[in-house]
Amino acid sequence: MIPSILPTYSRAPLEFVKGEGSWLLTADGRRFLDLGAGIAVNALGHAHPALVKALTDQAEKLWHVSNLYQIPQQQALADRLVEHTFGDTVFFTNSGTESCELAVKMVRKYWYEKGDPERIEIVTFAGSFHGRSTAAIAAAGSEKMTKGFGPLMPGFTHLPWGDHDALRAAVTDRTAAILIEPVQGEGGIRPLPDQCLKGLRDLCDETGALLVLDEVQCGMGRTGKLFAHEWAGITPDIMMVAKGIGGGFPLGAVLATEDAASGMTAGTHGSTYGGNPLACAVGCAVMDHVADPGFLSQVNRVAGQLRQGLEGLVAAHPDVFEEVRGTGLMLGIKCKAPNADVVKAGYDNAVITVPAADNVIRLLPPLTLSADEAAEALSRLDKAAAQVGAA
Numbered sequence: 476m477i478p479s480i481l482p483t484y485s486r487a488p489l490e491f492v493k494g495e496g497s498w499l500l501t502a503d504g505r506r507f508l509d510l511g512a513g514i515a516v517n518a519l520g521h522a523h524p525a526l527v528k529a530l531t532d533q534a535e536k537l538w539h540v541s542n543l544y545q546i547p548q549q550q551a552l553a554d555r556l557v558e559h560t561f562g563d564t565v566f567f568t569n570s571g572t573e574s575c576e577l578a579v580k581m582v583r584k585y586w587y588e589k590g591d592p593e594r595i596e597i598v599t600f601a602g603s604f605h606g607r608s609t610a611a612i613a614a615a616g617s618e619k620m621t622k623g624f625g626p627l628m629p630g631f632t633h634l635p636w637g638d639h640d641a642l643r644a645a646v647t648d649r650t651a652a653i654l655i656e657p658v659q660g661e662g663g664i665r666p667l668p669d670q671c672l673k674g675l676r677d678l679c680d681e682t683g684a685l686l687v688l689d690e691v692q693c694g695m696g697r698t699g700k701l702f703a704h705e706w707a708g709i710t711p712d713i714m715m716v717a718k719g720i721g722g723g724f725p726l727g728a729v730l731a732t733e734d735a736a737s738g739m740t741a742g743t744h745g746s747t748y749g750g751n752p753l754a755c756a757v758g759c760a761v762m763d764h765v766a767d768p769g770f771l772s773q774v775n776r777v778a779g780q781l782r783q784g785l786e787g788l789v790a791a792h793p794d795v796f797e798e799v800r801g802t803g804l805m806l807g808i809k810c811k812a813p814n815a816d817v818v819k820a821g822y823d824n825a826v827i828t829v830p831a832a833d834n835v836i837r838l839l840p841p842l843t844l845s846a847d848e849a850a851e852a853l854s855r856l857d858k859a860a861a862q863v864g865a866a
């Protein structure tokens with residue numbers, strides 16, 4: 476008989492009843508060190524007092540009015556995002572998938588309004604993940620996500636990862652946009668080297684194609700800058716955001732330059748919940764912390780410590796681990812042992828990691844992870860690796 480929850484996930488037999496900072500507690504009192512943060516969502520950890528206050532204060536006043544009216548919390552968050560990024564304008568969504576939908580629509584409308592409605596082709600890359608809607612799975616293109624869901628939305632060209640010749644051949648003055656994650660998350664924590672991101676920007680400038688960055692996972696301080704593309708010193712035309720921006724409350728956004736957004740006039744897009752007062756009150760509180768340079772320096776310090784420790788773990792367990800990948804607090808360990816076994820051994824040692832493609836385990840802890848917690852994480856991962864190695 477089918478379970479009452481549609482069985483699209485294979486879930487670990489773990490049930491948490493409470494979260495405190497970097498820790499998740501079970502009903503029987505076990506404390507797990509959370510290096511998953513709900514897949515890079517709980518940017519400030521669990522039950523951060525500033526977020527609890529923002530949410531409960533707003534909950535007592537007003538939950539929802541719809542976008543037919545002014546929403547001051549939404550205005551405040553949009554202003555903050557515009558102040559701190561390349562973006563001139565913001566649309567709020569409830570998820571990364573919805574941000575992908577709008578990014579694709581915005582690209583198409585841009586070229587339509589420029590008098591070039593046939594210019595629809597968006598170039599994407601192997602190993603990418605942009606969400607689970609029909610546009611998002613067509614964009615990523617992997618068989619695992621698209622099989623059985625055809626016919627797929629047309630208009631996407633899929634290129635291998637890191638093949639410069641294929642890229643040069645594919646991107647022409649007929650290309651509508653390039654869509655890419657600066658650091659692939661689900662694909663196995665694969666950062667795009669800074670010079671490649673610069674190269675993509677140049678290619679877009681040469682051909683007129685729009686550069687669309689998916690920073691749903693790697694954005695909001697995850698890599699030690701507010702947004703990952705800042706490391707390369709470039710700016711996109713359109714950017715997808717979600718996950719960390721709501722700190723655990725469902726919230727996403729699309730940021731765009733004035734030119735890239737120029738086709739999206741009144742009536743061309745909408746969302747009932749997107750940008751509602753609760754989500755935006757929380758989003759403002761998240762931004763207050765994450766956009767603070769002091770906060771980001773602390774992220775970089777702990778990230779350096781964690782990374783150095785992980786290099787040591789790889790050296791100590793060469794039969795289990797192969798290499799460390801990633802940047803900031805978006806780290807991955809490519810495993811030699813099956814990554815599912817390593818994640819499971821982590822559970823046995825009360826430390827949570829997240830599997831990714833390419834036999835990688837992901838470490839995406841709260842950005843508030845302390846130096847002591849990073850040391851504790853390394854010690855627990857060491858035990859987990861020893862357990863896998865001995866098996």
Ligand SMILES: *Cc1c(COP(=O)(O)O)cnc(C)c1O
Pocket residue numbers: 569570571572573575604605606607656660661689690691692693717718
């Ligand atoms: C998670 C993710 C998405 C999809 O976000 P949802 O909120 O699950 O819809 C899109 N792109 C990237 C890079 C992601 O990591």
